[in-house]
Structure formats: C-alpha cells, structure tokens
Amino acid sequence: DADVTQTPRNRITKTGKRIMLECSQTKGHDRMYWYRQDPGLGLRLIYYSFDVKDINKGEISDGYSVSRQAQAKFSLSLESAIPNQTALYFCATSDPGGVTDTQYFGPGTRLTVL
Amino acid sequence: AQTVTQSQPEMSVQEAETVTLSCTYDTSESDYYLFWYKQPPSRQMILVIRQEAYKQQNATENRFSVNFQKAAKSFSLKISDSQLGDAAMYFCAYRSLDQTGANNLFFGTGTRLTVIP
Numbered sequence: 001d002a003d004v005t006q007t008p009r010n011r012i013t014k015t016g017k018r019i020m021l022e023c024s025q026t027k028g029h030d031r032m033y034w035y036r037q038d039p040g041l042g043l044r045l046i047y048y049s050f051d052v053k054d055i056n057k058g059e060i061s062d063g064y065s066v067s068r069q070a071q072a073k074f075s076l077s078l079e080s081a082i083p084n085q086t087a088l089y090f091c092a093t094s095d096p097g098g099v100t101d102t103q104y105f106g107p108g109t110r111l112t113v114l
Numbered sequence: 115a116q117t118v119t120q121s122q123p124e125m126s127v128q129e130a131e132t133v134t135l136s137c138t139y140d141t142s143e144s145d146y147y148l149f150w151y152k153q154p155p156s157r158q159m160i161l162v163i164r165q166e167a168y169k170q171q172n173a174t175e176n177r178f179s180v181n182f183q184k185a186a187k188s189f190s191l192k193i194s195d196s197q198l199g200d201a202a203m204y205f206c207a208y209r210s211l212d213q214t215g216a217n218n219l220f221f222g223t224g225t226r227l228t229v230i231p
Contacts (some may be wrong), residue, residue, distance in 0.1 A: 041161075107157060
C-alpha cells in the first residue's frame, strides 16, 4: 500500500462549490504539507502542519483552508472554488528526525473548476 | 524567498546514453539541502537524489549522480545509461536548514526528459 494517499485522484467541480481534498499517511510523520502545481510554475506551498495542533500558511494560502484531524490526516478545503484554482494538488509528509527531513509526496489530485 | 532555476524546459537522450540536467539556485544561506524529484506521467513525485550543502562529496544513487558546485550555486543531475523508464519531468528543489520556517521545498519549473529508443 502507498505510504501517502490522496482522495479523490481527479475532481471536476463548478465555480462556487465547496471542495475538500483529503490526504492520509502511514509513514508516521509529524509534518504534512499541501502544495499546488501549475503548468510552468513548479510546486508552491499552500499550507503546512508540523503537528496536530500546528497549522501555518504557506506562500499561496488565500482561498484555501486546512484541517489536521489526526497525525495521519491533513485535509485541504476550497470554500468557494474558482476557475484559477484549477491545478494539480499534492500532499507531502516529512520526518524532521529523518535524513535531511526529506518530503515524500502523495499521487496528487487533479482538480478542475469550471 | 529562494529561487530555483531550471533553464532547460526540455531535453532528450538516446537510450543507454548519458544526459545532464541543469539547475541553479539563489540563496544567502550557507547550509541547505538540494533535491531532484522525478514526475512520470503517473504524476507521482518521486525522490531521485538529495544533497546536503555541507557535504563536499557529490551524491550518487545508482545511475543518478549530481555535480554540486556550491560557489556557483549549481546542482546538476547526471543520468547514466538512460532507460525508457527515465522519461519524466524532473524538478530541482531547495530546502532551507532553518528550523524556524516552513521547511518547505522551493521548486524549479522542471525539465521534461524524453528518452529515444
């Protein structure tokens, strides 16, 4: 089984709808991240969490919110989706005690907002 | 914020040949980490290799090796004996050693590698 899973893998929604993307991990890592990938722009950080009680904004947090339900679960919400939030979304985890605190990624969720 | 530049949007290589992907970065920090990630058509981001800036020795992982030039702020990836499965988008990434920040990765825009049979 994959260490980091994301659901759904693909989602098409309409402008104004509320959307939740979910991330689960079995790696036992405390740190979790949400990134967004746009064509030609690489990945950019939306939110990150160093433990269940710690939530922090990243570079592009406007229009997004997150919830850390447990060490293993970190959800990303779009309260009112807009077309320019169409992108590929990645969840990642890391262990600060591990070598270089390497981040391991989930398979991504492709979100299309019409 | 740190910037990472990959100046080659696309590269191609013959199967079994060697190819080098370029990456430069801008930082004022002396200690940091550098990574190369591979993204095949499956979209999964897969760690290829990592380098700690305080280590002078270049990292190697089987057919993958890096040429880390700290003074030049350059971090290139060499793929030897290229295989069809190496075809993917390759991203260079930087991470600060500063534990007070987000510890997030700063990514380049990627290089699409095509392997020609």
